[in-house]
Amino acid sequence: MASPTRTEALSDELRRLGSGSEGDRLSFRLVVAVLLRCLPLLRGVRRHLLAFFGIVLLLFAAILPLVAMGFDIFWTGVLQGSPLPEIQARLLLLDPALVSGVDVLSEAARRSVRDHALVAAAVVLLAVALPAAGALTYYYIWITQRINQELRLQLHDRLQTLSLRFHAETRVGDAIYRLHQDSAMVSDLIEAVFLTPVMHFGRHLIAAGVVFLFDPLAALIFLLAWPPALALGYWMSRRLRIGFRAARETNAALTARIQEILEGIKVVKAYGTEPAAQRSFEAHSRAAFDAAFGVRFLVCIFSVLVFGLVSVTTLAGYARMLEMTRLAEPVFAVALLIGFGFDRFTLGVFNLLKGELGWGSGSFRIIYRMWARAQDMAIGLDRVFELLDLEPEVQDAPDAVDLPPFQRDVTFRGVHFGYGPDRPTLEDVGFTARAGSLTAIVGPTGSGKSTLMSLLLRLFDPDAGSIEIDGLDLRAVSLASLRSAVSIALQENVLFGATVRENIRYAAPTASDAAVREAARVAAADGFIQELPDGYDTLLGERGTKLSTGQRQRVSIARAVLKDTPILILDEPTASLDAETELRVLRNLRAWGRDRAIFLVTHRLSSVRQADRILVFHEGRLVEQGSHETLLERPGGAYRSLVHAEAPPAPQRMAAP
Amino acid sequence: MRETFEARHDVSQREVLRIFGRAIRFVAPFRGRFAVKALLTVVSLFPPLLLPWPIKMQIDHLLEGHPVIPGDYPGFIRPLAEQLVGASPAEILLWTLGFQLLLVFTIGAMGSTSSERDQADARLSAGRDTATTTENDLNYGHSRASGLLGLFEFRWTLRLTHLLNHHYRSRLFERIHALPMTAFDDERIGDAIYRVMYDAPAITQVVYRLLLIPLYSPLGILLVTWTLDVAYGTRLLGWVALALLPLVGLATFPFAALIRRRGEESRMAGATTASTVEEGMSNVLAVQSLGANERERQRFDRDSAHSFGRFRRYIAAWIFAIACLAAVGLPVILWLARYGSDLVIAGTLTTGDFALMIAYFVQLATYAFILGTLWIRLQGNAAGLNRVFFLMDLPGEEDAPGAQPLPAVARGVRFEGVDFDYEDGTAALRSIDVKVPVGAMTALVGSAGAGKTTLAYLVPRFLSPTRGRVLFDERDVAGASLASVRSQVAFVFQEQHLFDTSVEENIRVGRPDATQAEVHRAARAAGADEFIRALPDGYATRLGRAGGKLSVGQKQRLAIARALVREAPILILDEPTSALDPDTERRLLVTLREAARTRLVLVIAHRLSTVRQADQILFLQDGRVLERGSHDALMADPDGAYRRFVELQTRGAA
Numbered sequence A: 001m002a003s004p005t006r007t008e009a010l011s012d013e014l015r016r017l018g019s020g021s022e023g024d025r026l027s028f029r030l031v032v033a034v035l036l037r038c039l040p041l042l043r044g045v046r047r048h049l050l051a052f053f054g055i056v057l058l059l060f061a062a063i064l065p066l067v068a069m070g071f072d073i074f075w076t077g078v079l080q081g082s083p084l085p086e087i088q089a090r091l092l093l094l095d096p097a098l099v100s101g102v103d104v105l106s107e108a109a110r111r112s113v114r115d116h117a118l119v120a121a122a123v124v125l126l127a128v129a130l131p132a133a134g135a136l137t138y139y140y141i142w143i144t145q146r147i148n149q150e151l152r153l154q155l156h157d158r159l160q161t162l163s164l165r166f167h168a169e170t171r172v173g174d175a176i177y178r179l180h181q182d183s184a185m186v187s188d189l190i191e192a193v194f195l196t197p198v199m200h201f202g203r204h205l206i207a208a209g210v211v212f213l214f215d216p217l218a219a220l221i222f223l224l225a226w227p228p229a230l231a232l233g234y235w236m237s238r239r240l241r242i243g244f245r246a247a248r249e250t251n252a253a254l255t256a257r258i259q260e261i262l263e264g265i266k267v268v269k270a271y272g273t274e275p276a277a278q279r280s281f282e283a284h285s286r287a288a289f290d291a292a293f294g295v296r297f298l299v300c301i302f303s304v305l306v307f308g309l310v311s312v313t314t315l316a317g318y319a320r321m322l323e324m325t326r327l328a329e330p331v332f333a334v335a336l337l338i339g340f341g342f343d344r345f346t347l348g349v350f351n352l353l354k355g356e357l358g359w360g361s362g363s364f365r366i367i368y369r370m371w372a373r374a375q376d377m378a379i380g381l382d383r384v385f386e387l388l389d390l391e392p393e394v395q396d397a398p399d400a401v402d403l404p405p406f407q408r409d410v411t412f413r414g415v416h417f418g419y420g421p422d423r424p425t426l427e428d429v430g431f432t433a434r435a436g437s438l439t440a441i442v443g444p445t446g447s448g449k450s451t452l453m454s455l456l457l458r459l460f461d462p463d464a465g466s467i468e469i470d471g472l473d474l475r476a477v478s479l480a481s482l483r484s485a486v487s488i489a490l491q492e493n494v495l496f497g498a499t500v501r502e503n504i505r506y507a508a509p510t511a512s513d514a515a516v517r518e519a520a521r522v523a524a525a526d527g528f529i530q531e532l533p534d535g536y537d538t539l540l541g542e543r544g545t546k547l548s549t550g551q552r553q554r555v556s557i558a559r560a561v562l563k564d565t566p567i568l569i570l571d572e573p574t575a576s577l578d579a580e581t582e583l584r585v586l587r588n589l590r591a592w593g594r595d596r597a598i599f600l601v602t603h604r605l606s607s608v609r610q611a612d613r614i615l616v617f618h619e620g621r622l623v624e625q626g627s628h629e630t631l632l633e634r635p636g637g638a639y640r641s642l643v644h645a646e647a648p649p650a651p652q653r654m655a656a657p
Numbered sequence B: 001m002r003e004t005f006e007a008r009h010d011v012s013q014r015e016v017l018r019i020f021g022r023a024i025r026f027v028a029p030f031r032g033r034f035a036v037k038a039l040l041t042v043v044s045l046f047p048p049l050l051l052p053w054p055i056k057m058q059i060d061h062l063l064e065g066h067p068v069i070p071g072d073y074p075g076f077i078r079p080l081a082e083q084l085v086g087a088s089p090a091e092i093l094l095w096t097l098g099f100q101l102l103l104v105f106t107i108g109a110m111g112s113t114s115s116e117r118d119q120a121d122a123r124l125s126a127g128r129d130t131a132t133t134t135e136n137d138l139n140y141g142h143s144r145a146s147g148l149l150g151l152f153e154f155r156w157t158l159r160l161t162h163l164l165n166h167h168y169r170s171r172l173f174e175r176i177h178a179l180p181m182t183a184f185d186d187e188r189i190g191d192a193i194y195r196v197m198y199d200a201p202a203i204t205q206v207v208y209r210l211l212l213i214p215l216y217s218p219l220g221i222l223l224v225t226w227t228l229d230v231a232y233g234t235r236l237l238g239w240v241a242l243a244l245l246p247l248v249g250l251a252t253f254p255f256a257a258l259i260r261r262r263g264e265e266s267r268m269a270g271a272t273t274a275s276t277v278e279e280g281m282s283n284v285l286a287v288q289s290l291g292a293n294e295r296e297r298q299r300f301d302r303d304s305a306h307s308f309g310r311f312r313r314y315i316a317a318w319i320f321a322i323a324c325l326a327a328v329g330l331p332v333i334l335w336l337a338r339y340g341s342d343l344v345i346a347g348t349l350t351t352g353d354f355a356l357m358i359a360y361f362v363q364l365a366t367y368a369f370i371l372g373t374l375w376i377r378l379q380g381n382a383a384g385l386n387r388v389f390f391l392m393d394l395p396g397e398e399d400a401p402g403a404q405p406l407p408a409v410a411r412g413v414r415f416e417g418v419d420f421d422y423e424d425g426t427a428a429l430r431s432i433d434v435k436v437p438v439g440a441m442t443a444l445v446g447s448a449g450a451g452k453t454t455l456a457y458l459v460p461r462f463l464s465p466t467r468g469r470v471l472f473d474e475r476d477v478a479g480a481s482l483a484s485v486r487s488q489v490a491f492v493f494q495e496q497h498l499f500d501t502s503v504e505e506n507i508r509v510g511r512p513d514a515t516q517a518e519v520h521r522a523a524r525a526a527g528a529d530e531f532i533r534a535l536p537d538g539y540a541t542r543l544g545r546a547g548g549k550l551s552v553g554q555k556q557r558l559a560i561a562r563a564l565v566r567e568a569p570i571l572i573l574d575e576p577t578s579a580l581d582p583d584t585e586r587r588l589l590v591t592l593r594e595a596a597r598t599r600l601v602l603v604i605a606h607r608l609s610t611v612r613q614a615d616q617i618l619f620l621q622d623g624r625v626l627e628r629g630s631h632d633a634l635m636a637d638p639d640g641a642y643r644r645f646v647e648l649q650t651r652g653a654a
């Protein structure tokens, strides 16, 4: 059942970017490459990592001898009654004459050694080991969180700068999933790239090496686990990767589904499609679980198989060593080992080697477990890099300059633009708007008015032609300076779940309260804001619900006004306002915007009359421009017919039944 | 910026118990499967008893050459010992190795040390915040054994975990969309996502821990104590383990509330971060065009760092609890070392026996700790459950018992003395007494914020009046079944929302079984057919996130088409023409007038051109119906508010 919902979930973009199934672009080498690619993220916490591992090593260096000594004291001294070396006696604050200078410890001496040793152990544990372990755990978590935060920020920045074209194609839930879950895979980077390979591979080799010194054949038998394990790893990894990708994608799709349903909850409720929404949710949820089930089960099979494999060779190694011990065979590297007192296989040697094989096989399994997890990490991180690798469509040119203060005019020159190939939305648009003028933009819906304005904000770049401010091409100026010189009240007013004041301040965070009120006054919003339960500090709901649409529209106008820029775009600012409020807003705006360039997109021709210039659009073309009077006089003109459409000569009404 | 839908803080221990009780009831549909899981868990306690023997046999009989006396072995391993009587060393080796191999494949162990045993598991990497760590809980599967038995138990558990989670999540989601419309004003989508995705999985952890640990921990203690009793004739260690239980419980108990609270804070901070991302992404047009990237970045930076910080605080609480545990455990270990070494010194115990004793005690203590820390380990999950149940407990829109379906409205809708206050106290409507007839077009007019949308919301019961009644043909909608009310209404919202599916599917939301011809007809009537056909794939074009590939006016027309295709007796349009050019508006009005012949059409509008077409006009101001009548009748009053409204517009336009 996974397939239909899953394919639905993958946007074209992602399908192109490599799904696990076809061609599995993540080979072994790429897994390593993805992980290595994260290493620069460690740069920010370099010092902390050094400090952390420095402290850990120091502690080990200090505590390990103590631990060894403690065991020695307890086993040989206390339990077996051998005298202690003098240094141990001194460390335990015991009289060396009593516990070192004798042949055998008396029972009383053994008891007092024991009591001292236990107190010492308790002190070291409580005073050093426990606090250190706690503090280091906390510290390490902090470090990994910093790494993760860094990656999250990079991803967030990239998401926010990718073009609207990208955003129209991708799902919000998918972005959330990438930001949270996929990026978190960087947390175990240090383990995957450094600790496990170094420590466990090292331990594995040491174990094999020790066994080799005693009996090369046993070591070789033990190492025989590698060839089949490598083959198994090779065979499994690809499947794991496909599984992990499926699991991540289905989970991201589920997140997206929830987000989409809740975003459209009004429509869902109004049209009673709750059952369908629920069905769709459950299908996605089940698909996500199915995918997770498949891959987790595979991981489990993998580790069970690896255990079986390494156990067989370990057992074979045991068998060989049992034989050697039974026959008391000489050890292999006698010349070397005799120095440690080993010349033949004994029960002691057997136990030593059994211990080594235990370590060796344990490390082997840890390496493989990490390998399985690394596939998941790589898939998650790959999903992060898919986004990080997308170049924003609109970027600062390398030699971008800041936009100088606006003085003269905004000019469109032969601008062509289309959202998709060969579907032009704007064709050959050219006009000039001067500072201190009001330019009205009218035309049927879908004729490209909002698109035109988004070009001025450089949300997109034109396909041909240019847009200039004071003769400077927009592509040559920095985005930040451009967007701080232009403000817009969007056609669909977007507010955030914050207070009214924070919403108005959204684009000008440092504005004073007085300025906020002034902006609200210009937008004719001050009055109703004051009447809200907490005035300017009233919390609005998600997306600014709790205000009526017309109220929200005025808040968003206030927001644009507060930004106080020389160029102002108002995209249908009065669509939801009654005539009286509309008149007031427009009058205020005119007064406020005396020396600015204002663009007013509107269907309400009543507000257009006062414009210095009217641009009339039709199907992406600028078909007429001029003042209200001149355009109205043009017989058969587009503007003229628009005006007549608005005020039909006489309403034809039907009688009520 | 803020949390809403906040769970109550600081639930008492009693309430936590209640929460757990509720959680366990969710297992009911799966009790059979759960019983199997419990059985498997118990079964997996026994195989370890087999593990030490083959190695002992190898050492005693192979290396040291002691003769095999089957009677020395416990009954369950005696058959193997009998095979070894009088066997050659090679045969002993083969038999014991063969037995070990069998153990490797059946239970995934060949000896009793940790490197010789495996546990079936599939934990994966997780981040350092609550959301990502729960990902492993969500896919919890585990067996104390490995090999075939472990694999089987793992698979069984994983399935069960998924079933439980799916069931629980689905119930939660069902509740969420059954909430009344006003609840969503306070809800943040990111928060709801967090609850469904990351809070809900808490249930399986609670259920497994609560039901399995009390089952297998005492059993484990019993088994080990029994072994010790058989081997050494002592039960003392068993008693010590039992004594540890309350100690462990008491040592950690004071941290329970702290851990729960911090767990909850961590979850809340995570949910806030999710909301921030969700809001920023959904409104990316606003963010980019207002030049607010930097601001969003800061917001996200702060929220995300905050949620990491909260998780660290949660971990810190755990670190303290564990330190406390260690402080309790230490004296016991010290006592054991003293006691054991006394026996060794006195010569009653060999060194080897002492080592064994320690090993057994570690097992005993582990079981005691697992059981003793049960309560505290449930607290992090209690926080998640609390957040989930909080949402589940919000009153939904369920029908009152005995709600009757409402017959199709034939005459009209009447408001009778209706007042409406929003929850925050805003008085939106006051003593509304009007009738909106079927077979006519009624326009609702008034200044912004007058209460038009609120009034319209009362009809399909998106809101219920604070006072007074809403009647369909003199039947109160309050007592009727919700589905029967809503199915009679087609509503076009003031702000459109489209889904990221095809044009056709978007229109079909109005009536899922509409034929293609009906969809096209509705689109034509809404003036949308023309532009739809010009789209790259016509009616099959996908609209992009939230319909982002259309202009606002185009979206509006699709939303109208969606309402028209529903062919419901009541058609409500909230400012349907606000984004339309005059020409399109005029065509739409013809359609609406046509529709109004057989239906109740209620149009909210500011534009005179739309209002004038209505048969009846209701003029709303500050939540009251100030005037009502036809355009001409209202214009006849020289001081009328409506007349003023009209004059303002015509003066503007003239």
Ligand SMILES: Nc1ncnc2c1ncn2[C@@H]1O[C@H](COP(=O)(O)OP(=O)(O)OP(=O)(O)O)[C@@H](O)[C@H]1O
Residues within 6 Å of the ligand: A164, A165, A168, A419, A420, A425, A444, A445, A446, A447, A448, A449, A450, A451, A452, A491, B548, B549, B550, B551, B552, B553, B554, B579
């Ligand atoms: N992101 C997009 N991807 C593809 N096509 C788009 C996108 N946004 C808009 N369009 C298309 O571009 C055309 C112009 O849209 P635009 O929003 O500029 O119209 P408009 O003149 O502002 O209309 P309205 O008056 O309805 O707001 C429309 O046909 C629309 O379908």
Ligand SMILES: Nc1ncnc2c1ncn2[C@@H]1O[C@H](COP(=O)(O)OP(=O)(O)OP(=O)(O)O)[C@@H](O)[C@H]1O
Residues within 6 Å of the ligand: A545, A546, A547, A548, A549, A550, A551, A576, B182, B185, B422, B423, B424, B426, B427, B428, B446, B447, B448, B449, B450, B451, B452, B453, B454, B455, B494
């Ligand atoms: N969810 C809410 N919580 C609290 N107050 C609200 C809520 N929704 C609306 N209001 C308030 O109720 C009043 C009426 O709002 P309503 O949306 O009905 O106005 P409207 O007449 O539709 O206005 P508009 O023409 O701007 O759409 C307004 O003052 C508004 O601030």
Ligand SMILES: [Mg+2]
Residues within 6 Å of the ligand: A449, A450, A451, A491, A571, B551, B552, B553
């Ligand atoms: Mg537009």
Ligand SMILES: [Mg+2]
Residues within 6 Å of the ligand: A548, A549, A550, B452, B453, B454, B494, B574
């Ligand atoms: Mg409204």
